[in-house]
Amino acid sequence: MPQRKKVALITGGAGFLGSHLCDQLIEREFKVLCVDNFITGNIKNVKHLLKYKNFELIKHDISNEIKVPGSIDYVLHFASPASPVDYLNYPIQTLKVGSRGTHHSLGLAKIKKAVFFLASTSECYGDPQEHPQKETYWGHVNPIGPRGVYDEAKRFAEAMTMAYHRVHKIDTKIIRIFNTYGPRMRVKDGRVVPNFIYQALHHEPLTVFGDGKQTRSFCFYSDLIDGILKLLFSGIHGPVNVGNPGEFTILEFAQLVIKLSGTESKIVYNPLPVDDPKQRRPDITLAREALNWEPNVKLEDGLKQTIAWFKEHPR
Ligand code: NAD
Ligand code: UDP
Numbered sequence: 001m002p003q004r005k006k007v008a009l010i011t012g013g014a015g016f017l018g019s020h021l022c023d024q025l026i027e028r029e030f031k032v033l034c035v036d037n038f039i040t041g042n043i044k045n046v047k048h049l050l051k052y053k054n055f056e057l058i059k060h061d062i063s064n065e066i067k068v069p070g071s072i073d074y075v076l077h078f079a080s081p082a083s084p085v086d087y088l089n090y091p092i093q094t095l096k097v098g099s100r101g102t103h104h105s106l107g108l109a110k111i112k113k114a115v116f117f118l119a120s121t122s123e124c125y126g127d128p129q130e131h132p133q134k135e136t137y138w139g140h141v142n143p144i145g146p147r148g149v150y151d152e153a154k155r156f157a158e159a160m161t162m163a164y165h166r167v168h169k170i171d172t173k174i175i176r177i178f179n180t181y182g183p184r185m186r187v188k189d190g191r192v193v194p195n196f197i198y199q200a201l202h203h204e205p206l207t208v209f210g211d212g213k214q215t216r217s218f219c220f221y222s223d224l225i226d227g228i229l230k231l232l233f234s235g236i237h238g239p240v241n242v243g244n245p246g247e248f249t250i251l252e253f254a255q256l257v258i259k260l261s262g263t264e265s266k267i268v269y270n271p272l273p274v275d276d277p278k279q280r281r282p283d284i285t286l287a288r289e290a291l292n293w294e295p296n297v298k299l300e301d302g303l304k305q306t307i308a309w310f311k312e313h314p315r
Helices: 016-027 084-089 091-112 148-168 192-201 221-232 250-261 285-291 299-312
Strands: 007-011 031-036 055-059 074-077 115-121 172-177 206-209 239-242 267-270
Touching (some): 007 016, 007 091, 074 091, 091 148, 115 148, 115 221, 148 172, 172 221, 192 206, 192 250, 192 299, 221 239, 221 285, 239 285, 250 267
Parallel strands (some): 007 031, 007 074, 115 172, 172 239, 206 267
């Protein structure tokens, strides 16, 4: 008898990361069910997949209950506004998708006896007082500040995931994703990578927030997707940091974007958003040792590819 194809359901599958994951799973001959309500996603990200009979698009808000017929082997919960601008625009939706959306996705994994994979975030560490951040660090989050809607929703999602693992014995995975960039990010999603590239390509000033001394560590999407797949098929249940440990100040990052895009743009300084983390860098010892994963793409190379993509897709 021919073997049944493995089935993966991805919430947030029409977003930046979710759509790249759909691509990779289709390439690996999975049947992919992509669930999205398009609050921050775009049909263009998955349009090329609609021709495959193994790919199904389900327009649904995962903060509402979901019923899906048939077998499901993997539930990957990626749905959530992810850019600070997006989650400040949609604070209640962000809280709901992190709490109710996670609960519904876990419920689906439980009933289907599927592996559950949570896309969590370095924001669980808040404005960290430990540097670099290890998975054992509990974080420093302002629960009632504007970013709290995202940070606390993700922290709740992690807690719920571990509870389902302990109580219902679900095979769970939690990835803590550090700033990841690349093709298919929305030009206007507000995150620093698309913002600076858009500004540079339009010869507008690059808007550095604060004094630009805050740091971030930028991971190219292909490295991240590789880490996701390694974690998905691993035996690890607790959180794993996946990101690029190369650390840059935002000012250095702005200067690099200006250099690589060959623009005349200058830098302007705007106020720092409330609770903006001062430093962020993943300790990836666990991913290195347990998953044999580490990033390969240098910031300069990933940025060149991303700038080229933004030039070709001025949307
Ligand atoms: P994105 O905004 O491009 O993708 C999110 C997707 O989720 C969108 O397609 C959106 O329409 C969908 N969505 C949101 N709420 C939904 C709901 N209630 N029901 C159904 N679909 C819904 O963002 P992204 O960068 O691709 O992020 C994907 C996931 O990875 C998010 O959970 C985010 O928190 C996490 N993450 C991303 C990064 C990063 O640097 N890109 C860092 C940390 C964590
Ligand atoms: N940032 C900036 N200018 C912008 C957008 C962002 O200086 O136009 C800064 C922001 O204040 C933060 C960093 O860049 O310190 C990364 O911001 P992003 O929105 O990409 O994500 P975060 O890491 O804060 O979640």
